[in-house]
Amino acid sequence: MSSTVNVFVVSPDTRSERRFDLHITVQQLKNKLELITGIPVPNQSISVHNAxxxxxxxxxxxDENRALGFYGMQDGQVLKVTDLNPSTSFTGQLSDVSQVEKFELSEEAYAQRRGTFVLLNLLESILHGMRTDTVLAYKQRHKIGRFADNEESASTPVPEVNISIGSRCEVETSEEGFHKRGTVRFVGPTKFAKSGTWVGVEYDEPIGKNDGSVQGERYFTCRQNFGVFVRPDRLKIGDFPVEEINFDDEEI
Structure with a gap:
Protein backbone atom coordinates (compact mmCIF):
# COMPACT_ATOMS: atom_id res chain seq x y z
CA MET A 1 0.00 0.00 0.00
CA SER A 2 1.33 3.45 -0.94
CA SER A 3 2.42 5.71 1.90
CA THR A 4 1.56 8.87 -0.07
CA VAL A 5 -1.61 10.31 -1.58
CA ASN A 6 -2.14 12.70 -4.52
CA VAL A 7 -4.94 15.18 -3.85
CA PHE A 8 -6.23 18.54 -5.06
CA VAL A 9 -5.92 21.46 -2.63
CA VAL A 10 -8.62 24.11 -3.11
CA SER A 11 -8.94 27.41 -1.23
CA PRO A 12 -10.75 30.70 -1.97
CA ASP A 13 -7.70 32.01 -3.88
CA THR A 14 -5.71 28.92 -4.97
CA ARG A 15 -6.06 25.53 -6.63
CA SER A 16 -3.22 23.01 -7.03
CA GLU A 17 -2.43 19.30 -7.07
CA ARG A 18 -0.21 18.05 -4.24
CA ARG A 19 1.32 14.86 -2.88
CA PHE A 20 1.37 14.27 0.88
CA ASP A 21 2.77 11.54 3.11
CA LEU A 22 -0.04 9.71 4.92
CA HIS A 23 2.06 9.55 8.10
CA ILE A 24 2.14 13.33 8.70
CA THR A 25 -0.25 14.75 11.28
CA VAL A 26 -3.07 17.19 10.55
CA GLN A 27 -0.98 19.87 12.31
CA GLN A 28 1.95 19.24 9.95
CA LEU A 29 -0.46 19.29 7.00
CA LYS A 30 -1.80 22.69 8.06
CA ASN A 31 1.74 24.07 8.23
CA LYS A 32 2.26 23.01 4.60
CA LEU A 33 -1.13 24.35 3.52
CA GLU A 34 -0.37 27.79 4.96
CA LEU A 35 2.52 28.11 2.47
CA ILE A 36 0.31 26.91 -0.38
CA THR A 37 -2.93 28.80 0.32
CA GLY A 38 -1.78 31.78 2.40
CA ILE A 39 -4.32 30.95 5.12
CA PRO A 40 -2.82 30.98 8.66
CA VAL A 41 -2.92 27.66 10.53
CA PRO A 42 -5.39 28.82 13.24
CA ASN A 43 -7.83 29.99 10.56
CA GLN A 44 -7.90 26.73 8.54
CA SER A 45 -10.89 24.40 8.35
CA ILE A 46 -10.11 21.36 6.15
CA SER A 47 -12.75 19.08 4.68
CA VAL A 48 -12.36 16.06 2.37
CA HIS A 49 -14.49 15.66 -0.79
CA ASN A 50 -14.60 13.26 -3.73
CA ALA A 51 -14.67 16.16 -6.22
CA ASP A 63 -7.87 16.32 15.28
CA GLU A 64 -4.45 17.94 14.72
CA ASN A 65 -2.66 14.98 16.36
CA ARG A 66 -4.13 12.37 14.00
CA ALA A 67 -2.12 11.12 11.02
CA LEU A 68 -3.47 11.92 7.58
CA GLY A 69 -3.88 8.21 6.85
CA PHE A 70 -6.38 7.92 9.73
CA TYR A 71 -9.00 9.58 7.55
CA GLY A 72 -8.66 7.00 4.74
CA MET A 73 -7.85 9.54 2.05
CA GLN A 74 -7.47 8.32 -1.55
CA ASP A 75 -5.80 9.61 -4.71
CA GLY A 76 -7.84 12.20 -6.60
CA GLN A 77 -9.82 13.44 -3.63
CA VAL A 78 -10.10 17.14 -2.77
CA LEU A 79 -8.95 19.01 0.33
CA LYS A 80 -11.07 22.16 0.68
CA VAL A 81 -9.37 24.74 2.90
CA THR A 82 -11.80 27.32 4.28
CA ASP A 83 -10.59 30.57 5.83
CA LEU A 84 -12.44 31.05 9.13
CA ASN A 85 -11.18 34.64 9.52
CA PRO A 86 -10.34 36.17 6.11
CA SER A 87 -9.84 39.64 7.58
CA THR A 88 -6.53 38.51 9.15
CA SER A 89 -5.25 36.55 6.13
CA PHE A 90 -3.08 38.13 3.46
CA THR A 91 -5.10 36.66 0.58
CA GLY A 92 -8.33 37.50 2.35
CA GLN A 93 -7.32 41.14 2.67
CA LEU A 94 -6.83 41.28 -1.09
CA SER A 95 -10.22 39.81 -1.96
CA ASP A 96 -12.42 41.03 0.93
CA VAL A 97 -13.57 44.60 0.21
CA SER A 98 -16.25 44.67 2.89
CA GLN A 99 -13.93 46.56 5.26
CA VAL A 100 -12.95 49.20 2.70
CA GLU A 101 -14.54 52.58 3.30
CA LYS A 102 -16.41 53.72 0.22
CA PHE A 103 -15.60 57.21 -1.03
CA GLU A 104 -18.57 59.06 -2.46
CA LEU A 105 -19.16 62.57 -3.80
CA SER A 106 -22.46 64.31 -4.23
CA GLU A 107 -23.32 65.48 -7.74
CA GLU A 108 -22.86 69.11 -6.65
CA ALA A 109 -19.40 68.45 -5.14
CA TYR A 110 -18.37 66.43 -8.21
CA ALA A 111 -19.42 69.25 -10.54
CA GLN A 112 -17.45 71.81 -8.49
CA ARG A 113 -14.29 69.68 -8.49
CA ARG A 114 -14.59 68.91 -12.18
CA GLY A 115 -14.89 72.62 -12.96
CA THR A 116 -11.76 73.34 -10.90
CA PHE A 117 -9.76 70.67 -12.73
CA VAL A 118 -10.86 71.99 -16.13
CA LEU A 119 -9.83 75.53 -15.17
CA LEU A 120 -6.42 74.39 -13.88
CA ASN A 121 -5.75 72.41 -17.07
CA LEU A 122 -6.73 75.44 -19.18
CA LEU A 123 -4.40 77.75 -17.24
CA GLU A 124 -1.54 75.25 -17.52
CA SER A 125 -2.03 75.03 -21.30
CA ILE A 126 -2.01 78.84 -21.61
CA LEU A 127 1.17 79.18 -19.54
CA HIS A 128 2.97 76.50 -21.56
CA GLY A 129 1.92 78.26 -24.76
CA MET A 130 3.25 81.62 -23.58
CA ARG A 131 6.63 80.42 -22.34
CA THR A 132 9.37 79.40 -24.76
CA ASP A 133 12.12 78.64 -22.26
CA THR A 134 10.55 75.56 -20.71
CA VAL A 135 11.68 71.96 -21.17
CA LEU A 136 8.32 71.21 -22.78
CA ALA A 137 8.82 73.98 -25.34
CA TYR A 138 12.33 72.71 -26.08
CA LYS A 139 11.00 69.19 -26.71
CA GLN A 140 8.27 70.57 -28.96
CA ARG A 141 10.74 72.59 -31.07
CA HIS A 142 13.20 69.73 -31.45
CA LYS A 143 10.58 66.94 -31.69
CA ILE A 144 11.89 64.92 -28.76
CA GLY A 145 10.06 62.15 -26.92
CA ARG A 146 6.28 62.19 -27.40
CA PHE A 147 6.65 65.06 -29.88
CA ALA A 148 8.81 62.99 -32.27
CA ASP A 149 7.46 62.20 -35.73
CA ASN A 150 5.54 58.92 -35.92
CA GLU A 151 7.58 57.81 -38.93
CA GLU A 152 10.83 58.15 -36.98
CA SER A 153 9.43 56.16 -34.07
CA ALA A 154 8.08 53.48 -36.38
CA SER A 155 11.48 53.04 -38.05
CA THR A 156 13.17 52.01 -34.80
CA PRO A 157 13.99 48.31 -35.27
CA VAL A 158 12.79 45.74 -32.73
CA PRO A 159 15.55 43.21 -31.88
CA GLU A 160 14.75 39.72 -33.09
CA VAL A 161 14.29 37.12 -30.34
CA ASN A 162 14.69 33.50 -31.36
CA ILE A 163 12.38 31.87 -28.81
CA SER A 164 9.65 29.47 -29.89
CA ILE A 165 6.19 29.23 -28.36
CA GLY A 166 5.90 25.99 -26.40
CA SER A 167 9.59 25.85 -25.46
CA ARG A 168 10.49 24.70 -21.97
CA CYS A 169 12.39 27.34 -20.03
CA GLU A 170 13.83 28.40 -16.70
CA VAL A 171 13.56 31.97 -15.40
CA GLU A 172 16.53 33.56 -13.68
CA THR A 173 16.28 33.67 -9.88
CA SER A 174 18.63 34.85 -7.14
CA GLU A 175 17.53 32.14 -4.69
CA GLU A 176 19.95 29.21 -4.69
CA GLY A 177 18.36 25.84 -5.46
CA PHE A 178 15.01 27.40 -6.42
CA HIS A 179 14.09 26.68 -10.06
CA LYS A 180 11.34 28.77 -11.68
CA ARG A 181 10.44 26.52 -14.60
CA GLY A 182 7.65 26.70 -17.11
CA THR A 183 6.59 26.86 -20.76
CA VAL A 184 6.84 29.79 -23.18
CA ARG A 185 3.33 30.95 -24.16
CA PHE A 186 3.99 34.39 -25.71
CA VAL A 187 6.84 36.28 -27.42
CA GLY A 188 6.53 39.84 -28.70
CA PRO A 189 5.82 43.49 -27.88
CA THR A 190 3.22 44.42 -25.25
CA LYS A 191 1.00 47.37 -24.41
CA PHE A 192 2.27 47.60 -20.82
CA ALA A 193 5.79 48.49 -22.05
CA LYS A 194 6.66 51.19 -24.58
CA SER A 195 9.31 49.15 -26.38
CA GLY A 196 11.14 45.85 -26.52
CA THR A 197 10.16 42.21 -26.63
CA TRP A 198 8.66 40.35 -23.69
CA VAL A 199 8.29 36.64 -23.09
CA GLY A 200 5.14 35.30 -21.44
CA VAL A 201 5.75 32.16 -19.37
CA GLU A 202 3.29 29.73 -17.79
CA TYR A 203 4.99 28.45 -14.63
CA ASP A 204 4.66 24.82 -13.49
CA GLU A 205 3.72 26.06 -10.01
CA PRO A 206 1.58 29.03 -8.80
CA ILE A 207 4.55 31.38 -8.31
CA GLY A 208 3.63 33.88 -11.04
CA LYS A 209 1.90 37.26 -11.03
CA ASN A 210 -1.04 36.91 -13.42
CA ASP A 211 -3.10 34.63 -15.67
CA GLY A 212 -1.55 35.73 -18.96
CA SER A 213 -3.19 39.16 -19.02
CA VAL A 214 -1.84 42.55 -17.89
CA GLN A 215 -3.82 45.78 -17.49
CA GLY A 216 -6.87 44.27 -19.17
CA GLU A 217 -4.95 43.02 -22.24
CA ARG A 218 -4.70 39.23 -22.70
CA TYR A 219 -1.56 37.76 -24.29
CA PHE A 220 -2.08 34.09 -23.37
CA THR A 221 -4.27 32.05 -21.04
CA CYS A 222 -3.29 30.12 -17.91
CA ARG A 223 -4.45 29.69 -14.33
CA GLN A 224 -4.23 32.65 -11.96
CA ASN A 225 -0.74 33.17 -10.45
CA PHE A 226 0.84 30.79 -12.99
CA GLY A 227 1.67 33.52 -15.56
CA VAL A 228 4.58 35.97 -15.73
CA PHE A 229 6.24 38.29 -18.28
CA VAL A 230 10.04 38.63 -18.37
CA ARG A 231 12.69 40.06 -20.64
CA PRO A 232 14.36 37.48 -22.93
CA ASP A 233 17.76 37.90 -21.22
CA ARG A 234 16.29 36.53 -17.96
CA LEU A 235 15.29 33.30 -19.67
CA LYS A 236 17.07 30.03 -20.42
CA ILE A 237 15.62 27.71 -23.06
CA GLY A 238 16.29 23.99 -22.69
CA ASP A 239 15.00 20.57 -21.77
CA PHE A 240 13.86 21.50 -18.26
CA PRO A 241 11.59 18.82 -16.76
CA VAL A 242 8.68 19.68 -14.50
CA GLU A 243 10.03 19.93 -10.97
CA GLU A 244 7.64 20.03 -8.03
CA ILE A 245 8.55 22.77 -5.59
CA ASN A 246 9.02 21.58 -2.00
CA PHE A 247 7.51 24.25 0.24
CA ASP A 248 8.87 22.58 3.37
CA ASP A 249 12.46 21.60 4.10
CA GLU A 250 11.23 18.82 6.41
CA GLU A 251 11.60 15.29 5.06
CA ILE A 252 9.00 12.75 6.18
Whole structure:
Protein backbone atom coordinates (compact mmCIF):
# COMPACT_ATOMS: atom_id res chain seq x y z
CA MET A 1 0.00 0.00 0.00
CA SER A 2 1.33 3.45 -0.94
CA SER A 3 2.42 5.71 1.90
CA THR A 4 1.56 8.87 -0.07
CA VAL A 5 -1.61 10.31 -1.58
CA ASN A 6 -2.14 12.70 -4.52
CA VAL A 7 -4.94 15.18 -3.85
CA PHE A 8 -6.23 18.54 -5.06
CA VAL A 9 -5.92 21.46 -2.63
CA VAL A 10 -8.62 24.11 -3.11
CA SER A 11 -8.94 27.41 -1.23
CA PRO A 12 -10.75 30.70 -1.97
CA ASP A 13 -7.70 32.01 -3.88
CA THR A 14 -5.71 28.92 -4.97
CA ARG A 15 -6.06 25.53 -6.63
CA SER A 16 -3.22 23.01 -7.03
CA GLU A 17 -2.43 19.30 -7.07
CA ARG A 18 -0.21 18.05 -4.24
CA ARG A 19 1.32 14.86 -2.88
CA PHE A 20 1.37 14.27 0.88
CA ASP A 21 2.77 11.54 3.11
CA LEU A 22 -0.04 9.71 4.92
CA HIS A 23 2.06 9.55 8.10
CA ILE A 24 2.14 13.33 8.70
CA THR A 25 -0.25 14.75 11.28
CA VAL A 26 -3.07 17.19 10.55
CA GLN A 27 -0.98 19.87 12.31
CA GLN A 28 1.95 19.24 9.95
CA LEU A 29 -0.46 19.29 7.00
CA LYS A 30 -1.80 22.69 8.06
CA ASN A 31 1.74 24.07 8.23
CA LYS A 32 2.26 23.01 4.60
CA LEU A 33 -1.13 24.35 3.52
CA GLU A 34 -0.37 27.79 4.96
CA LEU A 35 2.52 28.11 2.47
CA ILE A 36 0.31 26.91 -0.38
CA THR A 37 -2.93 28.80 0.32
CA GLY A 38 -1.78 31.78 2.40
CA ILE A 39 -4.32 30.95 5.12
CA PRO A 40 -2.82 30.98 8.66
CA VAL A 41 -2.92 27.66 10.53
CA PRO A 42 -5.39 28.82 13.24
CA ASN A 43 -7.83 29.99 10.56
CA GLN A 44 -7.90 26.73 8.54
CA SER A 45 -10.89 24.40 8.35
CA ILE A 46 -10.11 21.36 6.15
CA SER A 47 -12.75 19.08 4.68
CA VAL A 48 -12.36 16.06 2.37
CA HIS A 49 -14.49 15.66 -0.79
CA ASN A 50 -14.60 13.26 -3.73
CA ALA A 51 -14.67 16.16 -6.22
CA UNK A 52 -14.28 19.92 -6.19
CA UNK A 53 -17.98 20.54 -6.90
CA UNK A 54 -19.14 17.80 -4.52
CA UNK A 55 -20.89 19.33 -1.49
CA UNK A 56 -20.85 15.98 0.35
CA UNK A 57 -18.19 16.10 3.10
CA UNK A 58 -16.40 12.77 3.59
CA UNK A 59 -14.41 13.92 6.62
CA UNK A 60 -13.31 17.01 8.51
CA UNK A 61 -9.67 17.06 9.60
CA UNK A 62 -10.27 18.35 13.13
CA ASP A 63 -7.87 16.32 15.28
CA GLU A 64 -4.45 17.94 14.72
CA ASN A 65 -2.66 14.98 16.36
CA ARG A 66 -4.13 12.37 14.00
CA ALA A 67 -2.12 11.12 11.02
CA LEU A 68 -3.47 11.92 7.58
CA GLY A 69 -3.88 8.21 6.85
CA PHE A 70 -6.38 7.92 9.73
CA TYR A 71 -9.00 9.58 7.55
CA GLY A 72 -8.66 7.00 4.74
CA MET A 73 -7.85 9.54 2.05
CA GLN A 74 -7.47 8.32 -1.55
CA ASP A 75 -5.80 9.61 -4.71
CA GLY A 76 -7.84 12.20 -6.60
CA GLN A 77 -9.82 13.44 -3.63
CA VAL A 78 -10.10 17.14 -2.77
CA LEU A 79 -8.95 19.01 0.33
CA LYS A 80 -11.07 22.16 0.68
CA VAL A 81 -9.37 24.74 2.90
CA THR A 82 -11.80 27.32 4.28
CA ASP A 83 -10.59 30.57 5.83
CA LEU A 84 -12.44 31.05 9.13
CA ASN A 85 -11.18 34.64 9.52
CA PRO A 86 -10.34 36.17 6.11
CA SER A 87 -9.84 39.64 7.58
CA THR A 88 -6.53 38.51 9.15
CA SER A 89 -5.25 36.55 6.13
CA PHE A 90 -3.08 38.13 3.46
CA THR A 91 -5.10 36.66 0.58
CA GLY A 92 -8.33 37.50 2.35
CA GLN A 93 -7.32 41.14 2.67
CA LEU A 94 -6.83 41.28 -1.09
CA SER A 95 -10.22 39.81 -1.96
CA ASP A 96 -12.42 41.03 0.93
CA VAL A 97 -13.57 44.60 0.21
CA SER A 98 -16.25 44.67 2.89
CA GLN A 99 -13.93 46.56 5.26
CA VAL A 100 -12.95 49.20 2.70
CA GLU A 101 -14.54 52.58 3.30
CA LYS A 102 -16.41 53.72 0.22
CA PHE A 103 -15.60 57.21 -1.03
CA GLU A 104 -18.57 59.06 -2.46
CA LEU A 105 -19.16 62.57 -3.80
CA SER A 106 -22.46 64.31 -4.23
CA GLU A 107 -23.32 65.48 -7.74
CA GLU A 108 -22.86 69.11 -6.65
CA ALA A 109 -19.40 68.45 -5.14
CA TYR A 110 -18.37 66.43 -8.21
CA ALA A 111 -19.42 69.25 -10.54
CA GLN A 112 -17.45 71.81 -8.49
CA ARG A 113 -14.29 69.68 -8.49
CA ARG A 114 -14.59 68.91 -12.18
CA GLY A 115 -14.89 72.62 -12.96
CA THR A 116 -11.76 73.34 -10.90
CA PHE A 117 -9.76 70.67 -12.73
CA VAL A 118 -10.86 71.99 -16.13
CA LEU A 119 -9.83 75.53 -15.17
CA LEU A 120 -6.42 74.39 -13.88
CA ASN A 121 -5.75 72.41 -17.07
CA LEU A 122 -6.73 75.44 -19.18
CA LEU A 123 -4.40 77.75 -17.24
CA GLU A 124 -1.54 75.25 -17.52
CA SER A 125 -2.03 75.03 -21.30
CA ILE A 126 -2.01 78.84 -21.61
CA LEU A 127 1.17 79.18 -19.54
CA HIS A 128 2.97 76.50 -21.56
CA GLY A 129 1.92 78.26 -24.76
CA MET A 130 3.25 81.62 -23.58
CA ARG A 131 6.63 80.42 -22.34
CA THR A 132 9.37 79.40 -24.76
CA ASP A 133 12.12 78.64 -22.26
CA THR A 134 10.55 75.56 -20.71
CA VAL A 135 11.68 71.96 -21.17
CA LEU A 136 8.32 71.21 -22.78
CA ALA A 137 8.82 73.98 -25.34
CA TYR A 138 12.33 72.71 -26.08
CA LYS A 139 11.00 69.19 -26.71
CA GLN A 140 8.27 70.57 -28.96
CA ARG A 141 10.74 72.59 -31.07
CA HIS A 142 13.20 69.73 -31.45
CA LYS A 143 10.58 66.94 -31.69
CA ILE A 144 11.89 64.92 -28.76
CA GLY A 145 10.06 62.15 -26.92
CA ARG A 146 6.28 62.19 -27.40
CA PHE A 147 6.65 65.06 -29.88
CA ALA A 148 8.81 62.99 -32.27
CA ASP A 149 7.46 62.20 -35.73
CA ASN A 150 5.54 58.92 -35.92
CA GLU A 151 7.58 57.81 -38.93
CA GLU A 152 10.83 58.15 -36.98
CA SER A 153 9.43 56.16 -34.07
CA ALA A 154 8.08 53.48 -36.38
CA SER A 155 11.48 53.04 -38.05
CA THR A 156 13.17 52.01 -34.80
CA PRO A 157 13.99 48.31 -35.27
CA VAL A 158 12.79 45.74 -32.73
CA PRO A 159 15.55 43.21 -31.88
CA GLU A 160 14.75 39.72 -33.09
CA VAL A 161 14.29 37.12 -30.34
CA ASN A 162 14.69 33.50 -31.36
CA ILE A 163 12.38 31.87 -28.81
CA SER A 164 9.65 29.47 -29.89
CA ILE A 165 6.19 29.23 -28.36
CA GLY A 166 5.90 25.99 -26.40
CA SER A 167 9.59 25.85 -25.46
CA ARG A 168 10.49 24.70 -21.97
CA CYS A 169 12.39 27.34 -20.03
CA GLU A 170 13.83 28.40 -16.70
CA VAL A 171 13.56 31.97 -15.40
CA GLU A 172 16.53 33.56 -13.68
CA THR A 173 16.28 33.67 -9.88
CA SER A 174 18.63 34.85 -7.14
CA GLU A 175 17.53 32.14 -4.69
CA GLU A 176 19.95 29.21 -4.69
CA GLY A 177 18.36 25.84 -5.46
CA PHE A 178 15.01 27.40 -6.42
CA HIS A 179 14.09 26.68 -10.06
CA LYS A 180 11.34 28.77 -11.68
CA ARG A 181 10.44 26.52 -14.60
CA GLY A 182 7.65 26.70 -17.11
CA THR A 183 6.59 26.86 -20.76
CA VAL A 184 6.84 29.79 -23.18
CA ARG A 185 3.33 30.95 -24.16
CA PHE A 186 3.99 34.39 -25.71
CA VAL A 187 6.84 36.28 -27.42
CA GLY A 188 6.53 39.84 -28.70
CA PRO A 189 5.82 43.49 -27.88
CA THR A 190 3.22 44.42 -25.25
CA LYS A 191 1.00 47.37 -24.41
CA PHE A 192 2.27 47.60 -20.82
CA ALA A 193 5.79 48.49 -22.05
CA LYS A 194 6.66 51.19 -24.58
CA SER A 195 9.31 49.15 -26.38
CA GLY A 196 11.14 45.85 -26.52
CA THR A 197 10.16 42.21 -26.63
CA TRP A 198 8.66 40.35 -23.69
CA VAL A 199 8.29 36.64 -23.09
CA GLY A 200 5.14 35.30 -21.44
CA VAL A 201 5.75 32.16 -19.37
CA GLU A 202 3.29 29.73 -17.79
CA TYR A 203 4.99 28.45 -14.63
CA ASP A 204 4.66 24.82 -13.49
CA GLU A 205 3.72 26.06 -10.01
CA PRO A 206 1.58 29.03 -8.80
CA ILE A 207 4.55 31.38 -8.31
CA GLY A 208 3.63 33.88 -11.04
CA LYS A 209 1.90 37.26 -11.03
CA ASN A 210 -1.04 36.91 -13.42
CA ASP A 211 -3.10 34.63 -15.67
CA GLY A 212 -1.55 35.73 -18.96
CA SER A 213 -3.19 39.16 -19.02
CA VAL A 214 -1.84 42.55 -17.89
CA GLN A 215 -3.82 45.78 -17.49
CA GLY A 216 -6.87 44.27 -19.17
CA GLU A 217 -4.95 43.02 -22.24
CA ARG A 218 -4.70 39.23 -22.70
CA TYR A 219 -1.56 37.76 -24.29
CA PHE A 220 -2.08 34.09 -23.37
CA THR A 221 -4.27 32.05 -21.04
CA CYS A 222 -3.29 30.12 -17.91
CA ARG A 223 -4.45 29.69 -14.33
CA GLN A 224 -4.23 32.65 -11.96
CA ASN A 225 -0.74 33.17 -10.45
CA PHE A 226 0.84 30.79 -12.99
CA GLY A 227 1.67 33.52 -15.56
CA VAL A 228 4.58 35.97 -15.73
CA PHE A 229 6.24 38.29 -18.28
CA VAL A 230 10.04 38.63 -18.37
CA ARG A 231 12.69 40.06 -20.64
CA PRO A 232 14.36 37.48 -22.93
CA ASP A 233 17.76 37.90 -21.22
CA ARG A 234 16.29 36.53 -17.96
CA LEU A 235 15.29 33.30 -19.67
CA LYS A 236 17.07 30.03 -20.42
CA ILE A 237 15.62 27.71 -23.06
CA GLY A 238 16.29 23.99 -22.69
CA ASP A 239 15.00 20.57 -21.77
CA PHE A 240 13.86 21.50 -18.26
CA PRO A 241 11.59 18.82 -16.76
CA VAL A 242 8.68 19.68 -14.50
CA GLU A 243 10.03 19.93 -10.97
CA GLU A 244 7.64 20.03 -8.03
CA ILE A 245 8.55 22.77 -5.59
CA ASN A 246 9.02 21.58 -2.00
CA PHE A 247 7.51 24.25 0.24
CA ASP A 248 8.87 22.58 3.37
CA ASP A 249 12.46 21.60 4.10
CA GLU A 250 11.23 18.82 6.41
CA GLU A 251 11.60 15.29 5.06
CA ILE A 252 9.00 12.75 6.18
Missing amino acids: ENDSNILAVLE
